[in-house]
Amino acid sequence: MKINEPQGSILFQKKPWSNNPNPIWLASTVTLLRNIEKFKFPGKLDDDRKKQIVSLVSKDLLADGATAVGGLTKPSLIKGESIGALEKEYLVEHFMSSHNYNEAGAGEGFILDESGEFLATLNMNDHVHLQLLDIKGELENTWSRLVKIETALGKKLNYSYLPKFGFLTADPTQCGTALLVTVYLQVSGLVHMGIVDDILEKIADESFYISGIQGNPNEIIGDILMIQNNYTLGLTEENIISSMRSLTTKLIVEETSTRNQVKKDNSADMKDKVSRAYGILTHSYQIESVEALNALSLLKLGAEAGWISGIGNRELNELTFNCRRAHLLHECTEKISQEEIPHKRAEKIHKALKEVKLLT
Amino acid sequence: MIDQFENNGDGENKLPDRPLECSECKKGIAVCYTEIVGDVITRVSMCADCPELQRRLHGAHIHHAGASHEETATGVACGNCGTTLESLRVGIPLGCSVCYEVFDDILIDELLSSEKIPERLAKGKKTSPIHIGRAPGESQEMNPSLRLLALNEALNETLKKEDYEQAALLRDQIKALTENKESSQGKPHENK
Numbered sequence: 001m002k003i004n005e006p007q008g009s010i011l012f013q014k015k016p017w018s019n020n021p022n023p024i025w026l027a028s029t030v031t032l033l034r035n036i037e038k039f040k041f042p043g044k045l046d047d048d049r050k051k052q053i054v055s056l057v058s059k060d061l062l063a064d065g066a067t068a069v070g071g072l073t074k075p076s077l078i079k080g081e082s083i084g085a086l087e088k089e090y091l092v093e094h095f096m097s098s099h100n101y102n103e104a105g106a107g108e109g110f111i112l113d114e115s116g117e118f119l120a121t122l123n124m125n126d127h128v129h130l131q132l133l134d135i136k137g138e139l140e141n142t143w144s145r146l147v148k149i150e151t152a153l154g155k156k157l158n159y160s161y162l163p164k165f166g167f168l169t170a171d172p173t174q175c176g177t178a179l180l181v182t183v184y185l186q187v188s189g190l191v192h193m194g195i196v197d198d199i200l201e202k203i204a205d206e207s208f209y210i211s212g213i214q215g216n217p218n219e220i221i222g223d224i225l226m227i228q229n230n231y232t233l234g235l236t237e238e239n240i241i242s243s244m245r246s247l248t249t250k251l252i253v254e255e256t257s258t259r260n261q262v263k264k265d266n267s268a269d270m271k272d273k274v275s276r277a278y279g280i281l282t283h284s285y286q287i288e289s290v291e292a293l294n295a296l297s298l299l300k301l302g303a304e305a306g307w308i309s310g311i312g313n314r315e316l317n318e319l320t321f322n323c324r325r326a327h328l329l330h331e332c333t334e335k336i337s338q339e340e341i342p343h344k345r346a347e348k349i350h351k352a353l354k355e356v357k358l359l360t
Numbered sequence: 361m362i363d364q365f366e367n368n369g370d371g372e373n374k375l376p377d378r379p380l381e382c383s384e385c386k387k388g389i390a391v392c393y394t395e396i397v398g399d400v401i402t403r404v405s406m407c408a409d410c411p412e413l414q415r416r417l418h419g420a421h422i423h424h425a426g427a428s429h430e431e432t433a434t435g436v437a438c439g440n441c442g443t444t445l446e447s448l449r450v451g452i453p454l455g456c457s458v459c460y461e462v463f464d465d466i467l468i469d470e471l472l473s474s475e476k477i478p479e480r481l482a483k484g485k486k487t488s489p490i491h492i493g494r495a496p497g498e499s500q501e502m503n504p505s506l507r508l509l510a511l512n513e514a515l516n517e518t519l520k521k522e523d524y525e526q527a528a529l530l531r532d533q534i535k536a537l538t539e540n541k542e543s544s545q546g547k548p549h550e551n552k
Contacts, residue, residue, distance in 0.1 A: 035457065044441045044455035125453065144501050151499040159496045160457040165467075166491030168460055170453035172467050173476040175460070176491045206475060233471070234481045236493035238506060246510035253514050253526050260525065 010076050011087060012330060014116030015094070020135045020317045023259075023304065024252050026184040026224060027096055030142045031131040032150050033169045033178040037158040041170040042107075042123040050107030050123045054079070057128055060156040061111050061120060061149075071145060075113040080104035090326035095119050095133055096184060098215045098226070118149075125170050128153070139181065139241055147237075166233060176233025181244050183227045184213065185251055186320075188301040189258035191223040192273060203250045207231050207243060222293030222320060225251075263305040274302035278358050281349050286342030292323045292349060299356075310355035319352050382407035382451075409473070411449065438462045508537055 017027055035041055039053060058077040081104075088101035091110065104110075104124060111120040121129045130150055134142040160168040166176035174180070190196040204210060209230045211217040227247065229240045262270055277298035280291065300316045302308040321327060323345050329336070336344060382389055382405065390408035393416065394401060406413045437444040439462070441455030448454065448463060448470065460467065468490070471477045481490055494500055511534050518526040 037457070040441050040456040041454060043453050044443070140507055147494075147499055147501075151497065154496050161496050162457070162460055162491075163495070164464075164490060165460050166493065167496075168454075168457045170455075172448075172454055172460075173471060173474065177493050207478065231476065231478050234477050234490050234492060237500070238503065242506040242510060245507055246513055249510050249514040249530075250517065253518055253523075253530070256529070257523055257526055 010112050010114065011078070011083070011090060011094075013114060015321070016116050016133055017135045017321050018318050019314060021312070021314045022135070022137065022317070023300070023313045024185050024187065024255050025135075025137045025248070026186050026317060026320070027133060027135050028137065028139055028142070028181070028183040029096060029131055029133050030139065030146050031129055031180040031182070032146055033126045033129050033167070033174055033180070034150065034153075035127045035160040035168055035170070037160050039127065042125065042127060043170060045107070045123070047107045053127050054107065054109045054122050056157065057120070057122055057153070058109065058111055060153055063156075072118055072149065073114040075111050075118070078110045078112065079106070080108035080110070081106045086326055086329060090330060091119070093321070093324045093326050095131060096182070096213070096226075098182075099124060139183070139245055143179075143181075143237065143241055169232075174232050176231075177235070177237045177240065178232055179229070179237050179240055180232065181229050181240055183244060183248050185225050185227065185248060185255070186223055186297060186300070187225055187251065187255045188223040188297040189255050189262055190251075191220065192270065192298065192301060193258050193262065195258070196220075196225075199251070199254050203254075204247055208247060221290050223297040224293070227251075259301065259304050262301060266305075270301075270305075271307055274298050274305075274307055275358055278302070278308065278353075278356070282353055282356070284346045284349075287346045287349065288342055289324050289345065292345060293320060296320050296323075299353075302358075307359055309357050309359055311353065315352065319349065323349060382410055407451070436462065436466075508534060511537070 020026065036053060036056070039045065039049065042050060042053075045053070054077070061072070062075050062077065085102055088104060091097070092099070092101055094116070099121070101110075101121070101124070104121075107123050109122040111122070112118065117133045119129075119131045119133070121131070130146060130153070132142050132146045162168060167178040169175045169178050187196060190199055200210060204227075207230050209217075209228045211226050211228075212220040213224050213226050214221060215226070227244070229244060231240070277295035280287070281295045281299065284291075296316055296319055299308060299311070300313065303311055303313070303316065322331070325341060328341065328345055328348060331348070332344060388407055389405040391406050391410075391413060392403065393406055393413060394403045395416070435445070438455060438459045440458035443452075443455040443459050445463065445466065448459075448466070454460070454463075468477075472481075477490070511530055515527055515530040515534065518524075518530060
């Protein structure tokens with residue numbers, strides 16, 4: 001298996017999340033779903049019509065006007081059929097997407113820009129999903145930037161809209177504002193102190209959907225919570241964003257004080273967990289990504305408690321993103337088989353943790 | 361016979377390729393259904409309100425749980441794209457914007473039963489617009505004070521808990537934000 005680098009490799013140019021010093025807030029995405037008036041939704045469109053949508057949207061998004069308004073830098077179109085399954089997986093990982101881009105073929109497409117933060121998917125569920133990735137915790141600004149892109153595009157195309165239902169989407173549970181805000185928080189402290197469920201029950205209500213990064217609410221991987229707004233209809237975009245801001249601020253406060261508590265308690269049990277995680281990461285011959293993400297989260301907890309030296313949040317966050325399959329493969333220069341991946345991952349982690357020491 | 365779905369046993373080290381969905385339709389899994397007939401054990405995962413589940417539990421003829429208007433509406437389909445009410449019920453995406461006008465109130469009922477719109481809307485009149493916010497062509501910028509409100513709320517809570525270290529951190533964020541706001545004032549506000 002090897003990743004190809006087509007299209008001047010705009011896919012691999014920038015990794016916005018690779019320099020993130022934030023201990024808890026790993027990433028967030030803001031997405032607007034839009035369909036174009038008079039066209040049926042992608043599920044009912046034939047390939048010719050889909051291609052028409054691709055050329056319509058890309059013509060407008062790639063035009064100079066939109067570039068200036070939306071702040072996009074040199075956007076370019078990648079057609080679904082022009083990249084392979086691994087490149088699509090890379091996109092999924094890069095944008096923390098819960099969609100599977102694997103089925104994207106001749107009638108689908110992606111528009112990316114040089115920043116590595118913007119993604120438009122074409123004909124996947126809806127005609128256009130406009131998305132911005134952010135790692136600085138700037139939900140409000142990210143949304144404003146996205147709205148600029150959306151209105152710039154909206155000047156050239158008419159979006160499907162009804163006053164009653166707002167912007168219309170193929171999935172009726174997403175109509176209205178058709179705005180999805182997703183925040184990824186790593187709550188290592190809450191998970192390992194066993195209080196994450198209590199805290200969530202206390203501060204999160206039914207207007208949020210909380211799950212693990214694979215979209216399964218019963219499996220939290222790497223202690224990372226994926227928090228998304230549950231409602232898109234019946235409230236304004238500002239409401240959605242400010243309630244997300246409020247929830248995440250509270251969660252971050254809880255997580256920070258729990259991490260401080262972990263440090264203060266200095267408990268043997270927690271130290272044992274961290275040491276074992278360190279052992280797994282530094283001594284495994286092969287390691288699957290779920291196990292790696294879980295152990296890396298514990299390492300972060302240990303580093304903050306001062307039980308581990310030689311690594312900081314920046315490096316741990318980067319490793320968290322880079323040890324996933326497609327990113328791992330992208331770094332490999334030679335072709336490797338599926339079976340070799342866990343070993344490659346272990347090797348990569350060993351190298352990254354070379355300077356890390358367990359303090360007693 | 362029905363267990364709340366907890367974990368997909370084999371999922372420990374392998375990432376599933378796509379989010380888990382009901383074996384009969386496209387909704388999320390809520391129920392693990394095990395059927396034992398003689399020596400044969402069949403196990404399927406389904407969503408909570410799957411018509412197939414209702415059929416298996418209560419027999420073939422009661423597959424729509426009550427509600428007479430549902431039965432009369434069963435034959436409804438969108439004239440523009442052919443999407444049927446049945447397919448809508450099992451979570452298959454809508455086919456076009458006309459579907460919204462065809463299914464109208466049924467859609468709202470569906471959204472209510474899957475808890476996808478805020479509860480307060482359930483009480484309102486169905487004919488009034490339920491969408492609030494921007495229409496096409498309107499652009500808007502976030503009022504920076506909304507973020508301040510959230511931070512202040514969190515600050516008050518930490519003060520109540522007498523967690524002064526956290527409170528100081530939050531206060532720093534608030535300070536940084538207010539300073540930013542002052543320096544960026546005077547920018548044109550894009551609002552049509």
